[in-house]
Amino acid sequence: DELAREEAFEARIDAGDFIEAKDWMPEHYRKTLVRQISQHAHSEIVGMLPEGNWITRAPTLKRKAILLAKVQDEGGHGLYLYAAAETLGTSRDEMTEALLSGKAKYSSIFNYPTLTWADIGVIGWLVDGAAIMNQVPLCRCSYAPYARAMIRVCREESFHQRQGYESLLTMMTHGTAAQKAMVQDAVNRWWWPSLMMFGPADKDSPNSEQSMRWGIKRVTNDQLRQKFVDATIPQAGILGVTVPDPALKWNAERDAYDFGEIDWSEFWRVVGGEGPCNRERLAARNKAWDDGAWVRDAALAHARKQAVKMEA
């Protein structure tokens, strides 16, 4: 019966077992995973837009080739993640419709504009850096298809992070004063939104407790955010940039950096659809979907013709 199955499931989770698509699972576990994985997929797809904005304006052929490859990788991650979510019984069409109608969330970070070339380096360094910090523990997520997808995604994200850092290092070591100022300005604009990527503080995170208990999340939002700050500040030092936080200070007792309070009203505004680029991002995705209608129609017509031929 239901209760016995639920107890057996919880015992498997407690034993550190991985759950496969065909295994029995509680409805709430399934729903939580569809929510998180589909939001993650949407983030990868919408995340192509801010950087895609600079492909035609990359300063050299080398930077253009790297950026093209990175943006394509993000598209691949999105498809990979939609496929992982589909194993839970939700169709790709349902997920797409939730994104295009504005019902589904995607990461707040992709609602900020990319104003200069330095933003592209900073996205690699900070945004991909934050993404890896969050995603490495997801390689041990209790839902095996998601965990497996994350292993490959993390390898690619780590290349993304390094290319961003290397591009900034080039500008900071060989650049003009104006280029150095451009990097610092980009860091100033992306720092706080990057910290927001980890989600609300643990005490305000309604999903964390259950997701931690089920091994969907392995590390909390605040713990990951702290790890990110601790890893990133020394990198900022090597680059020669500062972060826009007067409260940032090394705390020898905690063996970690203290940092200032996030503007949570800004975070919830952006999550709620009122960020600087929310409307533009959704409009771009809807346009891409509408513009692709003829391709989907043609593929269906072709499939129908083939089916008739097979019957004949």
Ligand code: FAQ
């Ligand atoms: N933005 O209770 P919690 C990338 C929502 S990286 C928007 O703490 P949870 C790579 C949350 O959904 C970015 N919404 O929720 C890349 C929930 O609302 P709901 C994608 C946010 O799920 C780089 C509510 O707030 N990465 O794409 C955000 O336990 C460069 C309460 O929050 C992932 O998605 C936010 N920042 O923890 C691509 C990683 N934070 O759903 C291109 C997988 C929270 O109840 C270029 N996801 N919310 O209506 C996760 O690890 C988790 O879902 C969290 C949130 C940590 C994001």
